[in-house]
Amino acid sequence: MKLNFSAAEKQYLLDNQDKDPATLMLQAGRYPDLPVAGLAAQIQARQKIKNKLPTWYQEPGIIYPLLVSTEQSSSEVTARYKASLVSGRLLIDLTGGLGIDSFYFAQSVKEIIYVERSSELTQIAAHNARLLGATNLNFVTEEAAVFLESFTGLADWIYLDPARRSQANQKLHFLADCEPDVLQLLPQLLAKARRLLLKTSPMLDIAQA
The missing domain is CATH 3.40.50.150 (Vaccinia Virus protein VP39)
Incomplete structure (x- = not known):
């Protein structure tokens, strides 16, 4: 798993952190240079832990594994x-x-x-x-x-x-x-x-x- 995000990937995560991951997947064609599937999975995990792990949520560079682990x-x-x-x-x-x-x-x-x-x-x-x-x-x-x-x-x-x-x-x-x-x-x-x-x-x- 990739452990660092590019500047463009970080911006995508911030811009879309409150959006529906499934919708983001459907719009992946708009971002041919970004790994939208992986980023959407990170957004989904961030949404799941927002209240559970607020310190982690506030740090945009945090990486999340499979949902079962979170x-x-x-x-x-x-x-x-x-x-x-x-x-x-x-x-x-x-x-x-x-x-x-x-x-x-x-x-x-x-x-x-x-x-x-x-x-x-x-x-x-x-x-x-x-x-x-x-x-x-x-x-x-x-x-x-x-x-x-x-x-x-x-x-x-x-x-x-x-x-x-x-x-x-x-x-x-x-x-x-x-x-x-x-x-x-x-x-x-x-x-x-x-x-x-x-x-x-x-x-x-x-x-x-």
Whole structure:
């Protein structure tokens, strides 16, 4: 995915930020020199996150991935709350995603290691963090289990927000059904961090987790 917009592309995004993306696609022929399909997708994502991520919305250079990633990301309000719960030298975010949580954790913890298995998401999160002025994040593209196996230090915190939707887009509640499987990783998690912070489904029955 392209990580920088040309001046013409930025102007197109600003001029059309409130317009219907489907209509923009129909009018693509008016702009033969612009990648209208990609820009319309960015506009659609920006419209989706306008209230959820106002800081991101206000920065025109921010890049957005597939809509599913923006829809499943934390809001700024919840990310700030989670960041208020942690402190210390090192926090590892094992489910980095769009990087919203990592960005706010970086305001409470000295060093953040963002871990994400998707190289595209990692590149996007790193680009956006730099654009927003974060300097204490390290970005790693790797499966959570693989990272834990190779990590030899001791973090103050490890944070996980497992994916709670199946490939068929069905909601999942049990930890063992989510990705990554926190229960399977638990021995390594307890060995590699002083504390764990885990976001789960509000429907989770702790006794049956």
